[in-house]
Every structure is written in structure tokens, then in C-alpha cells.
Amino acid sequence: MRGIRSRSSRWLVVAVFIVIVGLVAALVYLARDSASETEAGLRPVTLFMSYVPSVQFAPVYVAHQRGYFADEGIDVIFEHSLNEADGIDRLAVNDLSFGLASGEQVLLARASGRPLVYVFEWYERFPVGIAAPVDLGITRPEDLAGRVVGIPGLYGASYIGLRALLDAAGLTEADLGELRAIGFTAPENICERQIDAAVIYIVNEPIAIEDQCTPVDVIEVSDYASLVANGLLTNEQTIRDDPALVAGMVRALRRGLEDTLADPDAAFTISVENYVTDLQPEQYDTQRQVLLNSLELWRSDALGVTDPAAWEQTQQVLIDAGLMAGPLDDLSAAYDLRFAQEAAAD
Numbered sequence: 206m207r208g209i210r211s212r213s214s215r216w217l218v219v220a221v222f223i224v225i226v227g228l229v230a231a232l233v234y235l236a237r238d239s240a241s242e243t244e245a246g247l248r249p250v251t252l253f254m255s256y257v258p259s260v261q262f263a264p265v266y267v268a269h270q271r272g273y274f275a276d277e278g279i280d281v282i283f284e285h286s287l288n289e290a291d292g293i294d295r296l297a298v299n300d301l302s303f304g305l306a307s308g309e310q311v312l313l314a315r316a317s318g319r320p321l322v323y324v325f326e327w328y329e330r331f332p333v334g335i336a337a338p339v340d341l342g343i344t345r346p347e348d349l350a351g352r353v354v355g356i357p358g359l360y361g362a363s364y365i366g367l368r369a370l371l372d373a374a375g376l377t378e379a380d381l382g383e384l385r386a387i388g389f390t391a392p393e394n395i396c397e398r399q400i401d402a403a404v405i406y407i408v409n410e411p412i413a414i415e416d417q418c419t420p421v422d423v424i425e426v427s428d429y430a431s432l433v434a435n436g437l438l439t440n441e442q443t444i445r446d447d448p449a450l451v452a453g454m455v456r457a458l459r460r461g462l463e464d465t466l467a468d469p470d471a472a473f474t475i476s477v478e479n480y481v482t483d484l485q486p487e488q489y490d491t492q493r494q495v496l497l498n499s500l501e502l503w504r505s506d507a508l509g510v511t512d513p514a515a516w517e518q519t520q521q522v523l524i525d526a527g528l529m530a531g532p533l534d535d536l537s538a539a540y541d542l543r544f545a546q547e548a549a550a551d
Contacts, residue, residue, distance in 0.1 A: 466500055
């Protein structure tokens with residue numbers, strides 16, 4: 206028995222020694238890895254993006270692939286999600302510092318005491334519209350009277366865009382034949398003639414409808430109303446505590462947007478080879494057109510600089526829709542022009 210215990214003791218010592226060596230090696234590895242991150246000087250920053258990976262995010266992908274975020278000392282981490290509300294909530298409490306979302310989300314958040322701030326205008330034109338089969342002759346907002354209109358839901362940019370179009374025509378929801386929540390199934394509902402028209406995102410859904418069944422007329426919200434569309438959001442704490450980080454994010458995004466507008470073919474290749482990797486080659490032509498359609502919504506004589514008048518109109522649409530009780534005490538606090546203006550001057 207003594208021999209057995211002696212051998213067991215020796216094996217125990219050996220085992221402990223091996224564990225210690227392993228721990229030391231792991232610590233050395235971690236220290237070395239940490240040192241390399243320190244030498245790189247990059248700060249991890251999560252960017253919330255309220256949609257699945259798509260060529261519609263090409264400017265962000267270009268900025269990442271070409272090192273524009275790294276030039277600002279930022280190791281950007283993309284977080285794609287269909288749950289936009291979650292991203293807005295986390296931005297509001299500074300669990301996230303940055304996100305891409307539409308301007309009405311900033312106003313709705315601030316109306317409930319959540320201090321979001323819009324710092325870079327990505328979309329110059331609002332990306333929402335109405336699509337209807339050409340044989341129905343729905344080409345103006347007035348033509349929606351008495352029609353069955355499908356919409357993803359009574360929320361978000363789709364609903365705000367519809368309300369703006371109805372206001373432009375002097376109509377209300379009661380003037381429609383029916384306003385039906387259909388989720389994101391506009392092509393199926395139009396092709397099956399379950400609805401007369403659908404509230405859609407104009408860069409991709411008209412293409413899908415025409416591919417599946419019929420040509421469509423598209424009424425673009427931006428032809429009738431100036432609303433604040435998608436841009437880079439942050440919060441008051443991040444601006445107060447780290448304005449240099451905000452400026453760096455804005456500069457990187459602007460450079461990516463400039464490159465994409467200048468060379469959409471290169472931007473498309475970067476996107477599909479590195480970020481939207483689930484696309485099949487037979488989908489490339491359609492998705493290339495989606496990107497080209499998007500460019501027309503991004504072009505601006507003053508990239509990134511939002512228009513205060515658009516904030517006034519967006520706020521009024523929200524009030525008229527019953528989504529805000531009244532105007533904000535300080536509407537200008539919802540957006541900060543200085544970062545985009547400084548980036549333009551660089």
C-alpha cells in the first residue's frame with residue numbers, strides 16, 4: 206500500500222507540474238496577444254446595423270475593408286439584427302455607442318427621455334415608397350384612396366413614410382380601403398392580388414415584385430416630403446465623454462460612402478467577397494442593381510450633413526400620427542451637425 210501511495214503521490218506531483226506549466230504558457234500567450242492588441246492601438250467598437258448583411262451596407266464594408274476605421278484607431282465590430290428596437294434601447298443606456306437607424310427613431314427616443322443623437326446623415330433621400338401593379342394606375346398618393354394597402358406594421362420608417370404620403374394628398378388612414386399589416390411579404394401579397402399596393406423599401410422590393418410577377422409603379426416618399434432617413438446614431442454620453450471617437454466614426458463612414466459612390470463595382474466586390482458571403486452568383490445581377498438604386502438615395506452635395514428643416518417635418522408627421530404627444534423642447538438636440546461638417550472640411 207505504501208508503494209501504491211508513493212507512486213500516486215509522484216503522479217500527483219507530475220500532474221500538478223503539468224497544470225502549472227500549461228497555465229504559465231496560457232498566461233504568456235494571453236500577455237503576448239494583449240501586447241499585440243496594445244501595439245495595434247485599436248479600440249473595439251460595436252456598430253449596430255438594423256438589418257441582415259446586405260450590399261445596402263456597402264459604404265460601411267468598404268470603410269472597414271480599406272482600413273478607414275483602423276486609421277481612426279477603431280476596431281469596428283458589426284452587429285446585424287432585425288430587432289431595431291433592441292439596438293435603440295441599448296444605445297439609449299450607452300450599452301452601445303453607435304448604430305445605424307432612421308431619424309424618426311431618434312425623435313421617438315428623445316420624446317421618451319432617451320438621449321439619442323444623430324451625427325451623420327447616410328441617406329439623403331427617404332428609402333420608403335409605395336409599389337402597385339401598373340395596371341391599377343396608382344401613381345400618386347391621391348390614388349391610394351379606397352385601396353387596400355399592405356404595410357409591414359404600424360411602426361418604423363414604413364409607417365412614417367406612409368403617413369407623410371397621406372398627408373401630402375390630404376388623406377388619412379380612414380380614406381384607405383384597408384391598411385393591412387403583412388410583415389415583409391409585399392411581393393407575395395401583390396403577386397397574389399391580396400392587396401392593391403404595398404409600403405416598401407424602394408431599393409430592393411420593387412425588383413423582387415417585378416422578378417416574381419408584374420411591373421410596378423413606385424411612389425417615392427422623398428418626392429412629397431423631406432424626412433430624416435438612415436444615419437449614424439450615438440448618445441449624449443458618448444459625445445460628452447469621447448467626442449474624438451464620434452469624429453473618427455464619422456470620418457471613416459464618410460470615406461467609405463465617398464468610395465462607394467465613386468466606384469460601386471469595387472464596393473460590390475468588397476461586399477460580396479467579404480461580408481455578404483451567402484449570396485449565390487445567380488443573385489449578383491439583382492443585388493448589383495440594389496446597390497445602384499441605393500446610390501441614388503445616398504448622393505448629396507453635403508455628405509453627412511442633415512437638414513434641420515427635415516427634422517421639423519419628421520417631427521410633425523410623428524405628432525400627426527399620434528406617435529408623439531407634442532414637439533420636443535429642443536429639437537436641435539436630436540442632431541449634431543459639427544462632426545459631419547468637420548469631416549467635410551478635412
